[in-house]
Amino acid sequence: MSNITRVGVDLAKNVFQVHAVDASGNVVTNRMLKRDRFLAWCCDLPPGCLVAMEACSGAHHWCRQLRDRGLDARMIAAQFVAPYRIQGKSGKNDANDAAAICEAASRPHMNFVPPKTLAQQGMLCVHRLREGLKQERTACINRIRGLLAEFGIVLPQSPQVLRQHLSDLIEDAGNDIAGMARLVLQRAQEHWREIEEHVQWCDQRIAAHQKDDEQVQRAAELKGIGPVTASAVVATVGDFKQFKNAAQFGAWLGLTPKQNSSGGKSSLSSITKRGSNYLRGLLIQGAKSVVLVGKHNDDPISQWAQRLRERCGWQKAVVALANKNARILWAVMTKEKRYDAFHVSIPPSAIAATA
Numbered sequence: 001m002s003n004i005t006r007v008g009v010d011l012a013k014n015v016f017q018v019h020a021v022d023a024s025g026n027v028v029t030n031r032m033l034k035r036d037r038f039l040a041w042c043c044d045l046p047p048g049c050l051v052a053m054e055a056c057s058g059a060h061h062w063c064r065q066l067r068d069r070g071l072d073a074r075m076i077a078a079q080f081v082a083p084y085r086i087q088g089k090s091g092k093n094d095a096n097d098a099a100a101i102c103e104a105a106s107r108p109h110m111n112f113v114p115p116k117t118l119a120q121q122g123m124l125c126v127h128r129l130r131e132g133l134k135q136e137r138t139a140c141i142n143r144i145r146g147l148l149a150e151f152g153i154v155l156p157q158s159p160q161v162l163r164q165h166l167s168d169l170i171e172d173a174g175n176d177i178a179g180m181a182r183l184v185l186q187r188a189q190e191h192w193r194e195i196e197e198h199v200q201w202c203d204q205r206i207a208a209h210q211k212d213d214e215q216v217q218r219a220a221e222l223k224g225i226g227p228v229t230a231s232a233v234v235a236t237v238g239d240f241k242q243f244k245n246a247a248q249f250g251a252w253l254g255l256t257p258k259q260n261s262s263g264g265k266s267s268l269s270s271i272t273k274r275g276s277n278y279l280r281g282l283l284i285q286g287a288k289s290v291v292l293v294g295k296h297n298d299d300p301i302s303q304w305a306q307r308l309r310e311r312c313g314w315q316k317a318v319v320a321l322a323n324k325n326a327r328i329l330w331a332v333m334t335k336e337k338r339y340d341a342f343h344v345s346i347p348p349s350a351i352a353a354t355a
Helices: 035-043 059-068 078-084 094-105 118-149 159-171 179-212 214-219 227-237 246-252 277-292 300-312 314-335 348-354
Strands: 006-010 015-021 027-034 050-054 072-076 257-259 268-271
Touching (some): 006 094, 015 035, 015 094, 027 094, 035 059, 050 059, 050 094, 072 078, 072 094, 118 159, 118 179, 118 227, 159 179, 214 227, 227 277, 246 314, 277 314, 300 314
Parallel strands (some): 006 050, 050 072
Antiparallel strands (some): 006 015, 015 027
16 A cells, blocks of 8 residues: 555444555555544555545544644535546546546645644534524424414514514414414423523524624624624635635635626626535625615715615625625634725736836
8 A cells, every 4th residue: 555645534323435556647546445444544645645525524623633644634615526537427436536536636636624623523413403492493383383374363473572472472362373383382382482491592692602702703793794704704614715716715605796708798697606605695694784884884885785776786795896896805813904994905017016
């Protein structure tokens, strides 16, 4: 195994497929390993050997483990691996996937995914739990509404109104709710309260993250970025300097338009929606609030968003502001400065002309 220079690993729950090549690209081995034998096999690899894997569940853990053992472990986004599977879609299996990962890792232009730290992954667990609880809360509320509708009781579509009247409806003997249905509604109400407590616990963890992390504090100063968005962005990205410029960061979030250009004619359409749906959704939701109340604020960002809304419409103004916030966020993080709403940026060409 001393002649192995590059390894592609197809991760799974119980078995891993490894595809190893030497400096000339010749296949040294392509075999299956049990999960508990993988690290022992990797310890026999030469120091600094490139070990590539798809950025999937558990990949960050294995990447940290391999780097601690002196190997050059890297992760590749799945959509960048598929073009290197020479068998195409009809030949997808573990062996071919591992070979495609190994080949993709050899490309000099390949963009690798930086591994997340334990602290980053821990904070992202809070955000995932919070999102799941929100969906569960919505399902619980809809379930209660459906049960009430079975007995002819329909309330306005507002959780506050339902919370205000639910106890009285359960205790009111004058309505037609069956006795067993009242018990069911009581249990559903208790479940709703329990979910609310779990959501509040997640919000407390996010608030503590903002209090303890200077990056989250700087991010939360932007218009349209609150504690939840700031915490999620910092926990997901980590080092913002991995992006060459602000435009690349906005493209990574999927906030830039699709391009279908040919023959010198540019054709742009809707945004690409690449990257994290969660981060992009948070940025767009925050931008909606800024566009909605922009006419009441006199800062340049709000006024710019208001003018854009009048010229291009509501939806385009919201997405444009989300993209602008992403670019400002990159600048604030990479330059380690506080957000200044009245800052006027100077193009590099103008700086070079005055030098």
